Amino acid sequence: MARAGQVCGHCLLHPPAWAGAMALGDYRFPNDQFILRMKFGAEPALGRWFGDLLGARWAEAGMPLPDRIVPVPLSRERLLERGFNPAWEMARRIAAALHRPAQAHALQRVRHGTAQSSLPLDARSRNIRGAYACSARFDGQTLLLVDDVMTSGATLHEATRVLLRQGAAAVWIAVALRTPRDF
Incomplete structure (x- = not known):
């Protein structure tokens, strides 16, 4: 596990596709309860709250300003089930805080x-492979990809791969919480 501004051992051995990442904290009690309420308790206001916190933290840390902010999308079925996309709730508030388009x-x-x-860590990459597409071009742009939780990083890796293929110069990651490796 890395502290702020450090690179974890896993990332040193297996560098991710993204340029860097920021998380507000670890996915453990009591923080995990906010995510569970947001996603499964239909509380999109918690997504906006996470977005406000991430936007402020991103600016305070002097992180690079992205050209665009992009949320990790839900499938149509999952969006109908939840009624909202937590990543979009977060992304639009980050965009407002940083004065950047989302x-x-x-x-x-x-x-x-x-x-x-619901899957073991070793199955997540296979499950998400080919799940995303992008018709927009991002030639030379720096993007900020937003999601609620990073566990294995498989979802963010796949989405980053697609955005880089569409010409993005760099993709940065902002997540509310990350699951520590010792979890």
């Missing part, structure tokens, strides 16, 4: 699959 539909989830949270 694109709700730049990245699309084209394949519905088993929920990542």
